[in-house]
Amino acid sequence: xxxxxxxxxxxxxxxxxxxxxxxxxxxxxxxxxxxxxxxxxxxxxxxxxxxxxxxxxxxxxxxxxxxxxxxxxxxxxxxxxxxxxxxxxxxxxxxxxxxxxxxxxxxxxxxxxxxxxxxxxxxxxxxxxxxxxxxxxxxxxxxxxxxxxxxxxxxxxxxxxxxxxxxxxxxxxxxxxxxxxxxxxxxxxxxxxxxxxxxxxxxxxxxxxxxxxxxxxxxxxxxxxxxxxxxxxxxxxxxxxxxxxxxxxxxxxxxxxxxxxxxxxxxxxxxxxxxxxxxxxxxxxxxxxxxxxxxxxxxxxxxxxxxxxxxxxxxxxxxxxxxxxxxxxxxxxx
Numbered sequence: 640x641x642x643x644x645x646x647x648x649x650x651x652x653x654x655x656x657x658x659x660x661x662x663x664x665x666x667x668x669x670x671x672x673x674x675x676x677x678x679x680x681x682x683x684x685x686x687x688x689x690x691x692x693x694x695x696x697x698x699x700x701x702x703x704x705x706x707x708x709x710x711x712x713x714x715x716x717x718x719x720x721x722x723x724x725x726x727x728x729x730x731x732x733x734x735x736x737x738x739x740x741x742x743x744x745x746x747x748x749x750x751x752x753x754x755x756x757x758x759x760x761x762x763x764x765x766x767x768x769x770x771x772x773x774x775x776x777x778x779x780x781x782x783x784x785x786x787x788x789x790x791x792x793x794x795x796x797x798x799x800x801x802x803x804x805x806x807x808x809x810x811x812x813x814x815x816x817x818x819x820x821x822x823x824x825x826x827x828x829x830x831x832x833x834x835x836x837x838x839x840x841x842x843x844x845x846x847x848x849x850x851x852x853x854x855x856x857x858x859x860x861x862x863x864x865x866x867x868x869x870x871x872x873x874x875x876x877x878x879x880x881x882x883x884x885x886x887x888x889x890x891x892x893x894x895x896x897x898x899x900x901x902x903x904x905x906x907x908x909x910x911x912x913x914x915x916x917x918x919x920x921x922x923x924x925x926x927x928x929x930x931x932x933x934x935x936x937x938x939x940x941x942x943x944x945x946x947x948x949x950x951x952x953x954x955x956x957x958x959x960x961x962x963x964x965x966x967x968x969x970x971x972x973x
Contacts, residue, residue, distance in 0.1 A: 700723070702716075702721050718731075765807070765810055774813065776807075777800075780816055782803070784820075785821060802820065806819075845897060848896070849899065860899075861903070864903040867902045928971055931967045931970035935968065945960055
């Protein structure tokens with residue numbers, strides 16, 4: 640409610656004198672009637688003077704009183720509210736307030752100021768951040784990765800920080816920023832899925848070409864590639880995880896065709912004697928941890944080669960079998 644309305648409601652109401660000559664004048668007449676001498680007659684004349692004073696006080700209009708400031712009087716005049724009856728002015732002011740609320744759909748104290756002529760809109764939106772969902776600091780934006788975001792796909796924290804900064808500079812709300820983040824994330828997921836699909840399709844074609852080239856020798860060639868890779872892995876000192884990763888790309892039918900072709904060529908260049916000499920531990924590249932534990936148990940049983948070598952104290956046999964035992968233990972632990 641506007642302050643003019645409140646002042647009108649709380650200001651004292653003037654009491655108007657009757658339309659006759661005034662109360663003071665009546666008192667003067669009474670003095671004349673009762674006085675026998677000049678003294679009494681003078682009192683009556685004084686009463687008449689007081690009556691004249693009462694008439695002058697009634698000429699001041701309600702909006703000219705001390706209860707209103709000059710600014711308020713100017714506003715009342717501008718709005719056409721300087722009418723003789725204060726109640727009529729209050730009624731008009733009330734109608735104005737009701738019409739304004741209907742037009743604006745909300746009270747005046749709930750309206751938002753528009754940006755000034757030269758004010759940046761983003762700055763104005765940040766100033767009204769509570770309404771637009773803009774935090775006072777970029778770091779206070781809440782950005783959540785999609786629930787289906789793969790655990791092995793890193794989330795770009797640097798890009799997220801830059802997005803927070805840009806959103807804050809341009810007056811973007813938190814919900815809008817989250818929507819943009821979700822859009823970017825879905826685009827990245829699709830890009831990753833498309834690349835993986837294309838890669839798999841290309842490898843399938845390479846596998847088909849490999850099977851065509853190797854024909855009936857496909858299985859033997861894969862084994863040759865695994866044996867050569869095992870030799871190289873051992874020489875390179877790869878741990879169990881490294882060996883497992885290498886084994887994954889050399890699996891028949893699903894492995895990386897180019898890698899399989901390369902290691903098969905290495906195995907062929909090494910020859911059987913060369914590969915056997917280098918791969919003293921045997922070909923364990925395709926061995927799983929469960930297979931390794933089973934092989935260890937077999938070699939350490941009473942009928943196993945390791946047990947017999949240790950039992951007999953055959954150092955030559957122990958030395959020959961030691962690399963294979965070490966490699967099996969690594970695989971079994973992995």
